[in-house]
Amino acid sequence: MNYKYRIEPGISTGVVKTISHIKNEPTWMLAKRLMALSIFTRKPLPQWGADLSGLNLDLIHYYTQPLAREETRWNKIPEEIRRTYERLGVPKAERKLLGGSKFQYESEVVYGDLLRSLAKKGVVFLSMDEGLRQHPQLVRQYFGTVVPAGDNKFAALNSAVWSGGSFVYIPAGVKVDMPLQAYFRLNSPRTGQFERTLIIAEEGSSVHYIEGCSAPVYARGSLHAGVVEIIIKPRAVVQYTTIQNWYKNVYNLVTKRMRVEEEGQGIWVDCNLGSKVTMKYPSCILAGRKAHGEVISLAVATAGQHQDSGAKMLHLGPDTTSIITSKSISKGGGRTSYRGAVKVFPGALRARSKVVCDALILDALSRSDTYPHNLIAQEDAVLEHEATVSKVGEEQLFYLTSRGLSPQEAWSMVVNGFAAPVIKRLPLEYAVELNRLIELEMEGSVG
Amino acid sequence: MLNLKISDLKVEVEGKLVLRGVNLQARSGEVHVIMGPNGSGKSTLAYTLTGHPRYKVTHGRVVLQQKNVLKLTPSERAKLGFFLAFQQPVTVEGVSVQRFLWRAWEATHPHKLEFTRFKRQLTQHCARLGLAQEFLDRSLNYGFSGGEKKKLEILQLLTLRPKVIILDEPDSGIDVDGIKSVAAAVIGYLKQEPEAIAVLITHYSTILSYLIPDKVHLFIKGKIVKKGSSTLVEQIRKNGFMGWRSL
Numbered sequence: 269m270n271y272k273y274r275i276e277p278g279i280s281t282g283v284v285k286t287i288s289h290i291k292n293e294p295t296w297m298l299a300k301r302l303m304a305l306s307i308f309t310r311k312p313l314p315q316w317g318a319d320l321s322g323l324n325l326d327l328i329h330y331y332t333q334p335l336a337r338e339e340t341r342w343n344k345i346p347e348e349i350r351r352t353y354e355r356l357g358v359p360k361a362e363r364k365l366l367g368g369s370k371f372q373y374e375s376e377v378v379y380g381d382l383l384r385s386l387a388k389k390g391v392v393f394l395s396m397d398e399g400l401r402q403h404p405q406l407v408r409q410y411f412g413t414v415v416p417a418g419d420n421k422f423a424a425l426n427s428a429v430w431s432g433g434s435f436v437y438i439p440a441g442v443k444v445d446m447p448l449q450a451y452f453r454l455n456s457p458r459t460g461q462f463e464r465t466l467i468i469a470e471e472g473s474s475v476h477y478i479e480g481c482s483a484p485v486y487a488r489g490s491l492h493a494g495v496v497e498i499i500i501k502p503r504a505v506v507q508y509t510t511i512q513n514w515y516k517n518v519y520n521l522v523t524k525r526m527r528v529e530e531e532g533q534g535i536w537v538d539c540n541l542g543s544k545v546t547m548k549y550p551s552c553i554l555a556g557r558k559a560h561g562e563v564i565s566l567a568v569a570t571a572g573q574h575q576d577s578g579a580k581m582l583h584l585g586p587d588t589t590s591i592i593t594s595k596s597i598s599k600g601g602g603r604t605s606y607r608g609a610v611k612v613f614p615g616a617l618r619a620r621s622k623v624v625c626d627a628l629i630l631d632a633l634s635r636s637d638t639y640p641h642n643l644i645a646q647e648d649a650v651l652e653h654e655a656t657v658s659k660v661g662e663e664q665l666f667y668l669t670s671r672g673l674s675p676q677e678a679w680s681m682v683v684n685g686f687a688a689p690v691i692k693r694l695p696l697e698y699a700v701e702l703n704r705l706i707e708l709e710m711e712g713s714v715g
Numbered sequence: 716m717l718n719l720k721i722s723d724l725k726v727e728v729e730g731k732l733v734l735r736g737v738n739l740q741a742r743s744g745e746v747h748v749i750m751g752p753n754g755s756g757k758s759t760l761a762y763t764l765t766g767h768p769r770y771k772v773t774h775g776r777v778v779l780q781q782k783n784v785l786k787l788t789p790s791e792r793a794k795l796g797f798f799l800a801f802q803q804p805v806t807v808e809g810v811s812v813q814r815f816l817w818r819a820w821e822a823t824h825p826h827k828l829e830f831t832r833f834k835r836q837l838t839q840h841c842a843r844l845g846l847a848q849e850f851l852d853r854s855l856n857y858g859f860s861g862g863e864k865k866k867l868e869i870l871q872l873l874t875l876r877p878k879v880i881i882l883d884e885p886d887s888g889i890d891v892d893g894i895k896s897v898a899a900a901v902i903g904y905l906k907q908e909p910e911a912i913a914v915l916i917t918h919y920s921t922i923l924s925y926l927i928p929d930k931v932h933l934f935i936k937g938k939i940v941k942k943g944s945s946t947l948v949e950q951i952r953k954n955g956f957m958g959w960r961s962l
Contacts, residue, residue: 661805662768662769663805664805664807666767666768666789667801667804667805667807668807668815669788669789669790669793670765670766670767670789670790670792670793670797670798670799671790671793671798671815671819671822671823671871671875672790672793672794672819672822672823672875673790673818673819673822674790674822675790677818677822681807681810681815681818682807682810684809684810685807685808685809685810685854686808686809687809688808688809688810689809
């Protein structure tokens, strides 16, 4: 792979200035980046969650620019990149089905497309860089308001060196029927990917945004530290779906948060199959009256993987509701942890929240833990918490095989059945893909 | 004509000898009933015949159609025609009754059947058991009542059309009307499949007033201590198992 530009490993003021300079950014953005860098330098690594001792932040390349520029026509993309995407199974047919799609290869978005009808209604779907160029006022107004740089060390890092990601703007009342899709991919060793996504859904609008992530084989660990910020105005509905399948040496440390205003609905559907370590807790700030937040997640951990994921619901407004459904599967020594927080603040009258955690442990080597934190400062709040841990038992396997199924088929039936509540929330093509990925992960489950 | 032959079968569970030499022969069209107190090894026989890995055969043979059944895996036995209606069927969340049955049908029947025809038959079987159409979309045994669980086992029996049917207490945890409809479905099935052999395990005699056995086997401590006909059921009904325990 040839690069147009690749910054030497490690982070410094110089690196941040260079990135901002290459992108020809307004000075206020550079100021934000430098502020974030100083927070990053001061903040310690989190002392909780997954083990990050294998992550050497000085060896990461913080910016890599491939030869290609952003192209709106598929056949203009360099063949090598195109082939990679095609191998990844991002077929051209899919692009027709989806409202628009953006593929991010390393740090720059190289392909962008949006159906004309949506553009006519004022829907904006650009790379974050392009968004900043074309809509500086909107970006300045909202950037960092839901996930401030000081939120955590990796949000600070992202705010300092961010590149790419998506900028989505849905005008008031516009309902986008087809999902918008973005595909992120890391391709060279020790590359960091720090995409930044900002979605603004104006009053009464709706959109479903899907991101898929993938990475091929590397010699050394890579880092993905994305930030997603979503602003949901009154009565707007946003679903953000992730199918994360990074290669198994990637540190995936992502901050995702949405602010939901009056009667708005925000839904995270978050599937984590890949990576070495994932720490990700999509959250909803339920700011307005009757705001509703939902996190539906699936984590699959096999040998050498730790999926430390969960959800965070912050109830600020009265009559706010939230649902967290967390499903995890661990196998072959893999580890899954559910880490969740539900906070009901004073004034969040009659807030209601329901948390359901189901863990499926496939063998004695694997592990699953639950760390719920609840903080309720409102007397009339209702919080339900259910947790189940099950083992695919001999009994289930015997029951299914005694009807003629092979042991492999029986396994995958049990596992897919377990994941069904999550799979049901995906568009058909993605549901099929996720089923296939789960089956791949389950290969060799039968002794 | 099928002939199931069990000879001197000895089975261990977790190092403990549970079946201590069982002999039983059954032919097509026959209904065999196994009665006996709790812990006498009735369910062990059912699990052993269908190949549950926890049950270790230490001695003896099971032969059907010149095949050494004990050498086969559970799914191979299902393909040969073995079927166990479980006493306590397990729950599989997210797998619908219909999908499961279609996959099981495909696995056990080499000849192709169109899904629409399969579905039509499935619907008819549901009606026969008094099950609503929605039943087919529910997860296997997930949130089922005791009666629904038993009926799902019978629905599987009717759909998959096995040859050697072993019914492990289909009459426990279900009301009298349920028992009646289960018995009627089994009787209907045996008429329609003259090749089939039925082995019914039960504690109670209620179901036997609908389903008349050809042979009754009394199980005590892992052995058949008495073989007889319907009159043996009558004796057990009157005196319980007490008189036989000393044997």
